[in-house]
Amino acid sequence: GAVVSQHPSWVICKSGTSVKIECRSLDFQATTMFWYRQFPKQSLMLMATSNEGSKATYEQGVEKDKFLINHASLTLSTLTVTSAHPEDSSFYICSARAQWGNEQYFGPGTRLTVT
C-alpha cells in the first residue's frame, strides 16, 4: 500500500528557533499534500494545502509567514515552523492524496515541543 513518512517523529526545540518537518510519499507521486495540526484529545485541523510547484493555500487564521510550506517535488513537502513558541507545541500530521482513487494517506505525525 501507499506509504507516507514524516521526519522527525518528534522534536524538542527552544523558543525562537525554527523547525523543519518533512513529509514524503515513498512509493507514489502526490501532487497534493495536506498539513494538519492536532492538540491533545482534539480533532485534526487543516493548516494548509500544498500543491507541487505552486504556493501553498493556507486556511483562515494560519500565519503563512510562521508556517512555511514548500512542495518542491512530487514526493516531498516540508513544513517549517519559524520562530517557534511554546504555543506552537502540537502534533503535526501530513497527508498525501494519490493521483488515483479516493484515499488520502497519512504520515505518522511529528510531535513538536517548544521549550
Added chain:
Amino acid sequence: AQKITQTQPGMFVQEKEAVTLDCTYDTSDQSYGLFWYKQPSSGEMIFLIYQGSYDEQNATEGRYSLNFQKARKSANLVISASQLGDSAMYFCAMREGPGGTSYGKLTFGQGTILTVHP
C-alpha cells in the same frame, strides 16, 4: 462550508459486542466522500472505510461497516465483534468534492474515544 459532527465524546463497549459511532454531516456539494479513521494512542491515522455520495450500497470492510443514510446526512460507523485493540479515537471526515486545487482536503469531526472493556 462543510461541517462534520460527532456527538459522542466517548463510548464504551464490551468485548465481542457491536458498537455504533455516530457521524452527521452538512454540505451543499452533490459529490463528496465520507471517511472513517482510527487514531490509536501512537497518533497514526489509520484509514478504515470510505463511502462515496453516489454509492448506493453501504460500504463494508471486514468488521467495519458504514451505515450511510443520505437523506438524513448521517454516516455512522458500525464495528462488529469489538476487540480490545479497537480502543482508540475515531474520526469521521468528509472530503471536498472534485475540482479545484484543494480537492482531497478533509474536514474532520470532533472524534469519539472508544473504550473496549474485556
